[in-house]
Amino acid sequence: MILPTVLRAALLPLNRIAFRPEVHGVGNIPDHGPVILAANHLSFLDSFLIPLVTPRRVSFMAKQEYFDRGGAKQWVTRNFLTGIDAIPVPRGGFRAAQESLEIALRLLENGGVFGIHPEGSRSRDGRLYRGRTGVAWLAIASGAPVVPVALVGTERIQPVGARFPRPGKVVVHFGVPLRFTPPADGKQGPARRRAADEIMAAIAALSGQEVADEFNELSAG
Template identity: 80%
Template sequence: MLAAALRPMLLPISRIAFRPEVHGAANVPRTGPVILAANHLSFVDSFLIPLLTPRRVSFLAKAEYFRAGGPKQWVTRTFITGIDAIPVPRGGYRAAQESLEVALRVLEAGGAFGIHPEGSRSRDGRLYRGRTGVGWLAIASGAPVVPVALLGTDRIQPVGASFPKPGKVTVRFGEPMRFGPPPDGRPGPARRAATDEIMAAIAKLSGQEVAAEYNELSGGR
């Protein structure tokens, strides 16, 4: 598998370029399904988590990232292939639900799946309200959720920057959280409650100011 060959090459590059400081890696189960729910400050977040987590992690990536193109497209495609990214179409409720079902299959196969509950990257450094897809996934799969905080990635590749620059990154893994089926049979409130609990754990790890609203901004870097 191409990803298995690329990851050992990307890992030392990331350690030299970003001097990562990793805390709580022992909280990530080494086997079995697990959801890594992380804050989202930079385009590089979804690259660094799979490289700095002590097991392989899959993230979803826009299908257009996998297409052929110029040198910049080649670099992006090479990196996302090397971190086990899964191509998915974007846009609309149906695409969002299909993405969650892809993630559920990863977990049902015993894999680790990474997700940014905020959706879009934060442009002001605040932690925005989580979307309930992570709650749906946690309850539907029964997999433990490990909250993750990334610090410093917004300085490495700010919104608008085409490529990352060297810098220092800190990654904090929190204690696993579990969410069972709703006892009252009402899935909507249960997903919301689980998502809010996960976001509170991320906020505690990251120290970010918490925003009460969703991050509606999308597109751009």
């Protein structure tokens, strides 16, 4: 099994050559303690690139089937995802979604960094869609700050439908941390919705994307 530190060391030079990342605001990521990185989602590459430009180890979710045993291709996929600290989670239904959030909450309670795409799936048209409230649930339950993240250019490097990425330039913006506390009136639903909307507004300000006043219902991954 590939260790995260070994894989990161191997991928960093390749990342610099192939994608020439330009990173802004990395100092907004706390040096220690739990933190949530909430990013826009334009390409399959997004959750692989963010850990390579972030000084701390970051865990994203990945479908459970990627970790299942199989042939040589499955072995490579499983080891690669393990190497980037991906968390295997089941897909489908409310129960699976809640289980995923509880896994992330435990990571945060242990002082880790969790990455999430609040839109849920990749944007096929480049617009920034409304965020799901799972990110707000995590922020309020854990007390962890939320750092908004905007990736620019990943949709050109590996567009939806492309099998492999191509060389190009990526810009990554890390915004000022946002903090959310339990609502004084006890109304969790509205509080989570407000928090999710505030997070998405911060991402939009960093990315410059056109904002869509709807959820992304497409299962683009």
